[in-house]
Amino acid sequence: MHVTFLGCGDAFGSGGRLNTCFLVDRGDTSFLIDCGASAMISIRRFGVDPNNIGAILLSHLHADHFGGLPSFILDAQLVSRRTRPLLIAGPKGLAGRLDALMEAHFPGSTKAERKFPVELIELPHESPVDLGSTGVRVTGYLVMHPSGTPSLALRMECNGKIVAYTGDTEWVEALLVASRNADLLIAEAYCFERKVRFHLDYATLREKLPLMGAKRLILTHMSPDMLGRVSELQDCEAAADGLELEIV
Ligand SMILES: [Zn+2]
Ligand SMILES: [Zn+2]
Numbered sequence: 456m457h458v459t460f461l462g463c464g465d466a467f468g469s470g471g472r473l474n475t476c477f478l479v480d481r482g483d484t485s486f487l488i489d490c491g492a493s494a495m496i497s498i499r500r501f502g503v504d505p506n507n508i509g510a511i512l513l514s515h516l517h518a519d520h521f522g523g524l525p526s527f528i529l530d531a532q533l534v535s536r537r538t539r540p541l542l543i544a545g546p547k548g549l550a551g552r553l554d555a556l557m558e559a560h561f562p563g564s565t566k567a568e569r570k571f572p573v574e575l576i577e578l579p580h581e582s583p584v585d586l587g588s589t590g591v592r593v594t595g596y597l598v599m600h601p602s603g604t605p606s607l608a609l610r611m612e613c614n615g616k617i618v619a620y621t622g623d624t625e626w627v628e629a630l631l632v633a634s635r636n637a638d639l640l641i642a643e644a645y646c647f648e649r650k651v652r653f654h655l656d657y658a659t660l661r662e663k664l665p666l667m668g669a670k671r672l673i674l675t676h677m678s679p680d681m682l683g684r685v686s687e688l689q690d691c692e693a694a695a696d697g698l699e700l701e702i703v
Pocket of ligand 1: 465466517519520623676
Protein backbone atom coordinates (compact mmCIF):
# COMPACT_ATOMS: atom_id res chain seq x y z
CA MET A 456 0.00 0.00 0.00
CA HIS A 457 1.53 3.23 -1.18
CA VAL A 458 0.86 6.63 0.41
CA THR A 459 1.63 9.94 -1.31
CA PHE A 460 1.29 13.30 0.39
CA LEU A 461 -0.25 15.30 -2.46
CA GLY A 462 -0.65 18.28 -0.16
CA CYS A 463 0.26 18.79 3.49
CA GLY A 464 -0.17 22.52 4.04
CA ASP A 465 -2.41 24.50 6.37
CA ALA A 466 -5.31 26.72 5.25
CA PHE A 467 -3.04 29.67 4.52
CA GLY A 468 -0.39 28.32 2.16
CA SER A 469 2.34 28.29 4.84
CA GLY A 470 5.67 27.23 3.36
CA GLY A 471 4.13 27.34 -0.13
CA ARG A 472 2.51 23.99 0.59
CA LEU A 473 -0.64 22.72 -1.08
CA ASN A 474 -3.83 22.09 0.91
CA THR A 475 -4.42 18.75 2.63
CA CYS A 476 -4.76 15.81 0.26
CA PHE A 477 -3.25 12.34 0.78
CA LEU A 478 -3.42 9.50 -1.74
CA VAL A 479 -3.55 5.88 -0.59
CA ASP A 480 -2.90 3.61 -3.57
CA ARG A 481 -3.82 -0.06 -3.27
CA GLY A 482 -2.83 -0.93 -6.82
CA ASP A 483 -6.15 -1.71 -8.50
CA THR A 484 -7.83 1.22 -6.80
CA SER A 485 -6.94 4.16 -4.62
CA PHE A 486 -8.58 6.64 -2.32
CA LEU A 487 -7.99 10.21 -1.19
CA ILE A 488 -7.92 11.39 2.38
CA ASP A 489 -9.21 14.97 2.28
CA CYS A 490 -9.54 17.00 -0.89
CA GLY A 491 -8.40 20.54 -0.07
CA ALA A 492 -8.99 23.47 -2.39
CA SER A 493 -5.76 22.86 -4.32
CA ALA A 494 -6.38 19.10 -4.81
CA MET A 495 -6.61 19.21 -8.62
CA ILE A 496 -3.31 21.12 -8.78
CA SER A 497 -1.77 18.37 -6.61
CA ILE A 498 -3.26 15.63 -8.78
CA ARG A 499 -1.78 17.15 -11.96
CA ARG A 500 1.56 18.06 -10.36
CA PHE A 501 2.18 14.52 -9.11
CA GLY A 502 0.77 12.75 -12.19
CA VAL A 503 -2.14 11.00 -10.48
CA ASP A 504 -4.95 9.56 -12.64
CA PRO A 505 -8.13 10.90 -10.98
CA ASN A 506 -10.15 8.08 -12.57
CA ASN A 507 -8.25 5.55 -10.45
CA ILE A 508 -9.52 7.23 -7.27
CA GLY A 509 -12.52 5.22 -6.13
CA ALA A 510 -13.32 7.11 -2.95
CA ILE A 511 -12.65 10.38 -1.17
CA LEU A 512 -12.69 10.39 2.65
CA LEU A 513 -13.18 13.73 4.38
CA SER A 514 -12.15 14.63 7.93
CA HIS A 515 -14.11 17.89 8.06
CA LEU A 516 -15.70 20.50 5.85
CA HIS A 517 -13.21 23.39 5.83
CA ALA A 518 -11.99 24.71 2.47
CA ASP A 519 -8.45 23.39 2.93
CA HIS A 520 -9.88 19.87 3.43
CA PHE A 521 -12.90 19.62 1.09
CA GLY A 522 -12.75 22.75 -1.12
CA GLY A 523 -11.28 20.77 -4.04
CA LEU A 524 -14.39 18.67 -4.58
CA PRO A 525 -16.17 20.94 -7.13
CA SER A 526 -13.11 20.95 -9.41
CA PHE A 527 -12.59 17.20 -8.90
CA ILE A 528 -16.20 16.43 -9.86
CA LEU A 529 -16.24 18.83 -12.83
CA ASP A 530 -12.90 17.51 -14.08
CA ALA A 531 -14.34 13.98 -13.87
CA GLN A 532 -17.32 15.07 -15.93
CA LEU A 533 -15.69 17.32 -18.53
CA VAL A 534 -11.99 16.46 -18.77
CA SER A 535 -11.18 13.03 -17.36
CA ARG A 536 -14.47 11.57 -18.67
CA ARG A 537 -15.01 9.38 -15.68
CA THR A 538 -17.46 6.47 -15.84
CA ARG A 539 -16.72 4.59 -12.59
CA PRO A 540 -18.72 5.52 -9.50
CA LEU A 541 -17.26 8.02 -7.05
CA LEU A 542 -17.83 7.50 -3.36
CA ILE A 543 -17.43 10.44 -0.99
CA ALA A 544 -17.53 9.76 2.76
CA GLY A 545 -17.46 12.50 5.35
CA PRO A 546 -19.18 14.03 8.36
CA LYS A 547 -22.92 14.22 8.89
CA GLY A 548 -24.21 17.20 6.90
CA LEU A 549 -21.91 16.49 3.95
CA ALA A 550 -24.70 16.39 1.35
CA GLY A 551 -25.99 19.90 2.09
CA ARG A 552 -22.54 21.46 2.40
CA LEU A 553 -21.32 19.86 -0.84
CA ASP A 554 -24.34 21.14 -2.79
CA ALA A 555 -23.77 24.66 -1.43
CA LEU A 556 -20.07 24.47 -2.29
CA MET A 557 -20.72 23.23 -5.83
CA GLU A 558 -23.24 26.01 -6.47
CA ALA A 559 -20.89 28.67 -5.05
CA HIS A 560 -18.00 27.52 -7.24
CA PHE A 561 -19.88 26.59 -10.42
CA PRO A 562 -23.54 27.73 -10.41
CA GLY A 563 -25.85 25.11 -11.93
CA SER A 564 -23.31 22.32 -11.41
CA THR A 565 -25.50 20.35 -8.99
CA LYS A 566 -28.11 19.92 -11.76
CA ALA A 567 -25.68 18.71 -14.43
CA GLU A 568 -26.09 15.18 -15.75
CA ARG A 569 -23.04 13.00 -15.20
CA LYS A 570 -21.90 9.72 -16.68
CA PHE A 571 -20.81 8.48 -13.25
CA PRO A 572 -22.78 8.13 -10.03
CA VAL A 573 -21.64 10.08 -6.95
CA GLU A 574 -22.52 8.26 -3.75
CA LEU A 575 -22.33 10.22 -0.50
CA ILE A 576 -21.88 8.51 2.85
CA GLU A 577 -22.33 10.52 6.04
CA LEU A 578 -20.23 8.74 8.64
CA PRO A 579 -21.62 7.78 12.04
CA HIS A 580 -19.33 8.25 15.02
CA GLU A 581 -17.23 5.37 16.34
CA SER A 582 -18.94 2.82 14.11
CA PRO A 583 -17.01 1.27 11.19
CA VAL A 584 -18.37 1.62 7.65
CA ASP A 585 -17.25 -0.57 4.73
CA LEU A 586 -16.76 1.45 1.57
CA GLY A 587 -17.92 -1.17 -0.95
CA SER A 588 -15.61 -1.97 -3.84
CA THR A 589 -12.81 0.26 -2.51
CA GLY A 590 -12.14 -2.37 0.19
CA VAL A 591 -11.66 0.26 2.89
CA ARG A 592 -13.25 0.17 6.31
CA VAL A 593 -13.41 3.64 7.85
CA THR A 594 -14.36 4.78 11.33
CA GLY A 595 -14.94 8.42 12.20
CA TYR A 596 -14.24 9.80 15.69
CA LEU A 597 -15.64 13.13 16.81
CA VAL A 598 -12.89 15.68 17.53
CA MET A 599 -12.76 19.32 18.69
CA HIS A 600 -12.61 21.69 15.72
CA PRO A 601 -15.64 23.83 14.79
CA SER A 602 -16.37 23.53 11.06
CA GLY A 603 -20.16 23.85 10.73
CA THR A 604 -20.63 20.07 10.80
CA PRO A 605 -18.88 17.49 12.99
CA SER A 606 -15.09 17.28 12.55
CA LEU A 607 -13.66 13.79 12.53
CA ALA A 608 -10.47 11.84 13.05
CA LEU A 609 -10.41 8.92 10.64
CA ARG A 610 -9.23 5.36 11.16
CA MET A 611 -8.93 3.44 7.91
CA GLU A 612 -8.33 -0.30 7.62
CA CYS A 613 -7.36 -1.89 4.33
CA ASN A 614 -4.92 -4.54 3.08
CA GLY A 615 -4.57 -5.65 6.71
CA LYS A 616 -3.02 -2.28 7.64
CA ILE A 617 -4.29 0.69 9.62
CA VAL A 618 -3.87 4.33 8.62
CA ALA A 619 -5.10 6.90 11.15
CA TYR A 620 -5.52 10.63 10.60
CA THR A 621 -6.34 13.20 13.26
CA GLY A 622 -7.81 15.83 10.93
CA ASP A 623 -7.68 19.28 12.52
CA THR A 624 -8.34 19.23 16.26
CA GLU A 625 -7.05 20.08 19.69
CA TRP A 626 -6.18 17.06 21.83
CA VAL A 627 -9.16 14.82 22.61
CA GLU A 628 -9.08 11.35 24.15
CA ALA A 629 -10.85 9.90 21.07
CA LEU A 630 -7.50 10.20 19.27
CA LEU A 631 -6.18 7.36 21.44
CA VAL A 632 -8.83 5.03 20.05
CA ALA A 633 -8.62 6.35 16.49
CA SER A 634 -4.86 5.81 16.31
CA ARG A 635 -4.41 2.64 18.41
CA ASN A 636 -1.69 0.43 16.91
CA ALA A 637 -1.91 2.23 13.57
CA ASP A 638 0.77 1.34 11.03
CA LEU A 639 0.78 5.01 10.03
CA LEU A 640 -0.57 7.97 11.98
CA ILE A 641 -0.84 11.26 10.12
CA ALA A 642 -1.32 14.01 12.69
CA GLU A 643 -1.95 17.70 12.48
CA ALA A 644 0.87 19.60 14.23
CA TYR A 645 0.03 23.23 13.74
CA CYS A 646 2.50 24.44 16.37
CA PHE A 647 5.70 23.14 17.94
CA GLU A 648 4.66 23.54 21.58
CA ARG A 649 2.36 26.54 21.71
CA LYS A 650 -1.26 25.62 22.52
CA VAL A 651 -3.70 26.99 19.95
CA ARG A 652 -7.37 26.30 20.51
CA PHE A 653 -8.81 23.65 18.14
CA HIS A 654 -5.37 22.60 16.84
CA LEU A 655 -2.64 20.15 17.83
CA ASP A 656 1.02 20.75 18.60
CA TYR A 657 4.12 18.56 18.40
CA ALA A 658 4.83 18.62 22.15
CA THR A 659 1.40 17.17 22.94
CA LEU A 660 1.69 14.51 20.25
CA ARG A 661 5.12 13.42 21.45
CA GLU A 662 3.86 13.11 25.02
CA LYS A 663 0.83 11.06 23.92
CA LEU A 664 2.58 8.91 21.32
CA PRO A 665 3.37 5.98 23.68
CA LEU A 666 -0.33 5.82 24.61
CA MET A 667 -1.40 5.92 20.96
CA GLY A 668 0.84 3.02 20.00
CA ALA A 669 1.19 4.11 16.37
CA LYS A 670 4.18 2.57 14.62
CA ARG A 671 5.00 5.63 12.54
CA LEU A 672 3.99 9.26 13.01
CA ILE A 673 4.07 11.87 10.26
CA LEU A 674 3.21 15.50 11.01
CA THR A 675 1.20 17.65 8.64
CA HIS A 676 -0.75 20.97 8.48
CA MET A 677 2.20 22.91 9.93
CA SER A 678 2.29 26.65 10.66
CA PRO A 679 5.38 28.80 9.87
CA ASP A 680 6.41 28.35 13.56
CA MET A 681 6.34 24.56 13.23
CA LEU A 682 7.93 24.51 9.77
CA GLY A 683 10.84 26.50 11.16
CA ARG A 684 11.56 23.81 13.77
CA VAL A 685 11.23 20.51 11.91
CA SER A 686 14.97 19.85 12.42
CA GLU A 687 14.19 19.49 16.16
CA LEU A 688 11.66 16.66 15.70
CA GLN A 689 12.21 13.34 17.47
CA ASP A 690 10.23 10.09 17.17
CA CYS A 691 8.37 11.37 14.12
CA GLU A 692 8.78 12.81 10.64
CA ALA A 693 7.53 15.93 8.89
CA ALA A 694 5.41 15.57 5.77
CA ALA A 695 6.31 17.33 2.53
CA ASP A 696 4.31 17.75 -0.66
CA GLY A 697 5.26 14.77 -2.83
CA LEU A 698 6.50 12.61 0.06
CA GLU A 699 5.89 8.93 -0.74
CA LEU A 700 6.04 5.92 1.51
CA GLU A 701 5.16 2.25 1.45
CA ILE A 702 3.20 0.55 4.23
CA VAL A 703 4.31 -3.09 4.29
ZN1 LIG B 1 -7.06 22.71 8.02
ZN1 LIG C 1 -10.02 22.90 9.76
